[in-house]
Amino acid sequence: MAKADAALRDGPAAPLGVQPDGQLPLPWLADGLAAARQLAGAHALLIHGPAGAGHFDMAVLLAQTLLCESVPAGTAAARACGRCASCHLVATRAHPDLRLVLPAALRVQRGWTDEDDYIAPKGEAKPSRELRIDQVRAAIDWAQQTSGRGRAKVLLLHPADALNLSAANALLKTLEEPPGQMRVLLTSADPEHLLPTVRSRCQRLRIALPPVDQARAWLLGQGLDAPEALLALAGGSPLEALAWVQEGFTPALLSGLPRRVAAGDAAALQGRPIPRVVELLLKLAHDAQVQAAGGAPRFFAAAGLPGGTDLAALRTWQQALLRVARHDEHPWSAALLVESLVSQAAAVWPAPAPARGASLHSAR
CATH class of the missing domain: 1.20.272 (Zinc Finger, Delta Prime; domain 3)
Incomplete structure (x- = not known):
């Protein structure tokens, strides 16, 4: 399967962002969060790494940190608190200043069938695996609106590998000059698959698969016994290993x-x-x-x-x-x-x- 297709197998749907007890949804993302502090001023950030590393969860963590109301405005926090009203709104996908743009196929996979664009467009047999130009244009219109809670706005596109050519070109001006306090977060398992004009407008944050011991411990915590064979089949990704079991x-x-x-x-x-x-x-x-x-x-x-x-x-x-x-x-x-x-x-x-x-x- 192509890397772009692998990116469309989004791991198990779980609560978004830092939890109220301070726990990360995926513990191995702590290093990536720490590295992201050095890129706090980036208006467009490309989160990349091997398929199955947790790109979407990482992007949501960064969005939640940018919007967290317990963090003084203008400072670079290590992570969101997970307890304030803003963090709760992110976790429940109800934050007015966070726009999550995913292919319709991923929305269905995650059970997000309350959005207007989750269904297959008219004339198509099933939900699209692409990020379409109409989704990007709607997101750009949203970006021009005033912040709902007065702190910042975050546009998250996952995975950017799924952008079709028209959608990618429509995004370029917003990537180069986001309006106001807008931040744009993109994810990719293969940045070279993206248009050079998209890559050149983003700073990069690389995330990695967890060490074998940490991956094994996480899978044991998910109720899997002897997960070594599954980890091998999944190329070291615990998210992918869990997906195999669930299938x-x-x-x-x-x-x-x-x-x-x-x-x-x-x-x-x-x-x-x-x-x-x-x-x-x-x-x-x-x-x-x-x-x-x-x-x-x-x-x-x-x-x-x-x-x-x-x-x-x-x-x-x-x-x-x-x-x-x-x-x-x-x-x-x-x-x-x-x-x-x-x-x-x-x-x-x-x-x-x-x-x-x-x-x-x-x-x-």
Whole structure:
């Protein structure tokens, strides 16, 4: 799956910003908040880092800090208090001076179906995964209005990777000269995907995935047992690991999946979204190639990967997966497509020929 698509899998919806007890929604963002103090004067800030690092949560934390009414105006606080009226309004998405601009698909995913633009536009089958020009124009109109609480205004666009060309161009003047005390926050898992004219108008704040021990501890706190396999599958992102579990990909299922796929058994993947199935199979194809070259697999445990890979068949299978990944919005017959992709895996790991004695015995 492309990085832009990965950015559209927004982790589990949780209360926004610093909580009343002072806790951060994602503890590993503390370092990013501290670094943001050095960029307190930036009128446009691009928050970037690997997919699954918590871009949206980081942006909301910064917005909440800028709007927090317990912080003296004009000072750079480490974080919002989480207790004042402004912080409560941010947490409940009711602050008049905070505008959250997300693709309609992300609004639906997070359960934000009370906004006017969450539904699919007329003539489209499902909510858009793009940030559209009409959303940006509405946000620009909002930016021209007087601050509701008299402190500041914050426009947050997540993820900026989802801006289509027209929307990105419409945003440029506001990025360069935000009106009044307006701040613009953008997020991106791949800044090079953005227009150079967008990047050049922003200062950058990089956030990182948490260390393995911290990621593991957080997942244990979310009720996951033995999350190591899920973290490996998720490339070290605890948010992504939790998303896999919430979609029904348990450690037990994942541990046996490579051998089931190698045997042509698609039952464990049926009924799941095509993009997720293709992503999982591409990770399996990656690890199969690495193992065949004598390297250590990245996503699956080496002991769970079947041997005897046919590299030519593996390359053919991988190309088929990539073709589907490029057209994952196509109205496929999901069951037939999954069956076909897994059936091709049987050629990647051909069943060993029976021993000669066993063949003679079977013939009798």
